Amino acid sequence: MRQYLKMDEWSIIEESFDPSTHEISESIFSIGNGYMGQRANFEEKYSGASLQGSYMAGVYYPDKTRVGWWKNGYPEYFAKVLNSTNWIGIHVLLDGVALDLAQCEVKAFVRELNMKEGYLSRRFTAVMEDGKELRVETVRFVSMKRHEIGAIRYAVTPLNFSGMITFVPYLDGDVKNKDSNYEEKFWLEVEKNAGPERSYLTLKTKKLDFHVTSVMSFDVTKNGTALELQPVLVENEKYVSSEVSFETAKDETLTLYKYVANVTSRDHGLGQLVEAGTAALSAAKSAGFDVLLQEQADAWAEKWKGSDIIIEGDVSAQQGIRFNIFQLNQTYTGEDDRLNIGPKGFTGEKYGGSTYWDTEAYCVPFYLSTADSSIARNLLIYRYKHLEKAKENARKLGFTKGALYPMVTMNGEECHNEWEITFEEIHRNGAIAYAIYNYVNYTGDKAYLGQYGLEVLAEISRFWEERVNFSKEKGKYVMLGVTGPNEYENNVNNNWYTNRIAVWTLEYTLEVLEELSKHEPARYKELVEKLGLREEETSKWKDIIANMYYPLDNERGVFLQQDGFLDKELVPVKELAPEHLPLNQNWSWDRILRSCYIKQADVLQGLYFLGDRYDLETKKRNFDFYEPLTVHESSLSPCVHSILACELGYQEKAYEMYLRTARLDLDNYNNDTEDGCHTTSMAGTWMAVIQGFAGLRVHNNELVLRPFVPSHWMSFSFKVMFRGSRLQVNVTEDSIIVANETETPAAIRIYDQSYTVGAMGEVRSKKSSMTV
Structure with a gap:
């Protein structure tokens, strides 16, 4: 890694011509x-x-x-x-x-x-x-x-x-x-x-x-x-x-x-x-x-x-976040619901330019908070329009019902040609279900569930129902032959994250059914008839929820990435000689698959998505166990670790991971920027600031903030859209100011106190105290 670009808050600048870095620059300086x-x-x-x-x-x-x-x-x-x-x-x-x-x-x-x-x-x-x-x-x-x-x-x-x-x-x-x-x-x-x-x-x-x-x-x-x-x-x-x-x-x-x-x-x-x-x-x-x-x-x-983030005191971080936001805004505008976001955007050919689960897992939050809700809604409608193709994909693999969304697609049809991805990386279905929850929870647009969401959730749930099988030996439902987010292990049994996101999908689908039956009974009846939903199905979903098997290490108190993970030799990444890294450019695939090393957040991906289901101590034990074994050779890895590190109070680790994701392409961390920029991970960079350092979440219809200022910064500020309001948030070492730039009031919570930011109003907080 050689840093050859000038530090500047608003520009990417190259001050000499070097043919050896030209293809890297062709990626970084792309426009769209x-x-x-x-x-x-x-x-x-x-x-x-x-x-x-x-x-x-x-x-x-x-x-x-x-x-x-x-x-x-x-x-x-x-x-x-x-x-x-x-x-x-x-x-x-x-x-x-x-x-x-x-x-x-x-x-x-x-x-x-x-x-x-x-x-x-x-x-x-x-x-x-x-x-x-x-x-x-x-x-x-x-x-x-x-x-x-x-x-x-x-x-x-x-x-x-x-x-x-x-x-x-x-x-x-x-x-x-x-x-x-x-x-x-x-x-x-x-x-x-x-x-x-x-x-x-x-x-x-x-x-x-x-x-x-x-x-x-x-x-x-x-x-x-x-x-x-x-x-x-x-x-x-x-x-x-x-x-x-x-x-x-x-x-x-x-x-x-x-x-x-x-x-x-x-x-x-x-x-x-x-x-x-x-x-x-x-x-x-x-x-x-x-x-x-x-x-x-x-x-x-x-x-x-609507989307700028201002960082005072750290030009490297400022340039990095603006570069990521710039690329996101020029890659997808949300005006055409036939389009989605390719992993390289308009910066290169790698990965075919197709749609991956990256959109639902990483990009949706950015567009939810920086643009009108219709933009994120169009990303979800894109998947709804592909529902019939997803059902066809499941049939091609031998399933009699349900929908399996493709790992890679342009038109809803699977077009990825590596078997361990095409057939086994089925956790992608859970990311699409989670995006529906994320959208509705953030926007409050519950009408989406009756219009589009339930149909997708029900068909994904049907897939999970058929994909699991009951193990008489364990007395539990199991999920065999999968690849989790950590693609450095293939064809494993009972990947914790896959099992957990499958059960969560079943739980959420049942919640949506109950919600619709109470508040939209006519639409509920119409959808039940359209889908042919039977009580035997929902009963089976409840049985799977109650009896899913999760691999655990009781001694360490951590969720095991999959069955047999502890059979591996557990050597932290820091003990590897530098010439071994990155592993994917120096080790054989066989050696990688047998190692303990993790490409990207796997168990931790689940703890990020389902953070409200687990306490801090559980998150800490799992983070402390898995992060030292993670090589972060996926561009999607550092942001999740940064967000969790913020929540756990690991401020230096959070900053380290943030800078890695923010400057992944600018500094060519993974030695592959010449193929194109990592566009979808750029949304993860935004998440690292807003969900990490600012601690933004949505709970009980409130926008929650639990911010801190990294020691490398003097302050930071950003704007978010929330249910018709646009809020300017300024965070310094000793104060938080939230200003409403619209006439629409917003319900917010800073740390543990709830307030309403009125039309064109302002809220000021000093840690736990607040003045309005």
Whole structure:
């Protein structure tokens, strides 16, 4: 791990160009707007190592599963977010010689991701082989207001020569995914046109028939004066470009403004793509680059208004949390309930860009607290719409009833091709059930249960009913052959977390049934008939609840991760030589599976989710036992440990884990940031601050706060939405101030005292005392 980025509260800044870290920077400096996004590839030619990536949300490809053998129930494909048309490209030539940062000397290089205003910029001086020096300054963004629009300002200034400078803006659809099987390309050309006013390129996927049209136009100025363009137009396979050349004197600045509209068949009819793209492009170009850039700043100001976290006294932590919030806000906006959140967002291809349980377990809390409740609701509706597919997934594995939500999906169908995940990591079902509870508990939107929630809960409960079996030897229900959250152990029996979250789901489903029968009897009757629920089923659920087996170590007083865990040699991570870490890059899989080492929170995941069911002493015993054995080689691990450490009063451990999750990608902790950023774990970073250091929970319709200020900070503040109120919370070493920015009163509890923060009101607390 080498820290090469400058510490700054609002920006990510790289102050020199190093090809060895370029692919890492391509991930970190990625931009997006929920509709599309791209890695921080260079506009000009770059012949060095690079992972080119431009992505359109919801556009994917079912790449054939590639395994050495086949098992019944295996998915037939692995869904991949597609590297689509490279729309940012601008070839630059100096007297006919291409500008290529891999082939010239690069001086005064600065790359900046301005998170406050939502744009990516670069400036540098290129020294060509013949000694010509060219200063380059670029700004680009994808619009948060006009979601189909991307814009680039590309300015060049000859510093020691006069000569012919050529710009070649282009659209290139002849692209492929780095992880494609057998180097297969996924796109076919539909139509193209290179024109003097605009050019366009339409591609379609070889399967599923997604169509994407990119429409391009550009202007050029010299020292701010518009130039007349007479472009040389080029059309090749999956490629269009326009070439313009200008005699340019020393110190004159030539600036190209490139505007692109990217539209897809998800939103427009197949025969309307060029027209729709042209209309969006024309409106954007008429507004002009400066107006678009101001719109971008205004849109991001609104985003930050509801989601910013301010940390005083720790620039590293401040930069880390804002980077995570920025990536979350540009990955998912909640405006389209057909979309979800991929583990890499718009920053890379790894994991296929598909939906995992990460969304329900880690992302839902962020959107619940920082945006209108409809945003989180759409994440839940996404799963409701996939319920029939989840039932199909269960049937494919031989179950006669119930729903098994996929580990990996784009359309509700399982598309993960590792058997120990596809067949065994079934705890994902519990995360989806928990997200329903979390949403209703936080928002108070109990209507959701009758509208959508109960159907999902009932089908998940039916799956658990059939997945367990009764052990005569133990006299208990058991769960055999599973993989828990700790993926460094596969095919285990009675993973504590899986057994516990299954029982919790059954308990919650029964609670919802009772709630509906009392308060919505007509809807209750309708749903019981629709689902075909029988008393024998609910009786069986109650029997499972009462008689589930949980592995325990009575001597230590801890829940065992699974049967046989104590057969392992228990050697703490701190006793491993540094060269062994990370294990997944240095040990064989066989050695990892036989070891005691834990990839991410497993038992502790359950204690985090179900924290109101266990006392502090129980949490402490389990934390003290499992954390020393945890290598945190999943990006989802440090945040859970940070939250629990806060609750237990382990303030230094909490801070250590927070900083690890906050700067996971910025500092490349796991040596894998070049593949893309860990977008869903970024929501865990937010959780570490809000649920950890601020101690935020919701109990009995109150927003509960139990904050403390880490010793590395002077203070911190944040905003949360809660049932129509937006609350500004400021925490210092000796006081807590909660201000209501809305007309809607909010019920809160600080430590152990309950209060109402009135319309535009304020509450002040000094530890246990409170003044209003």
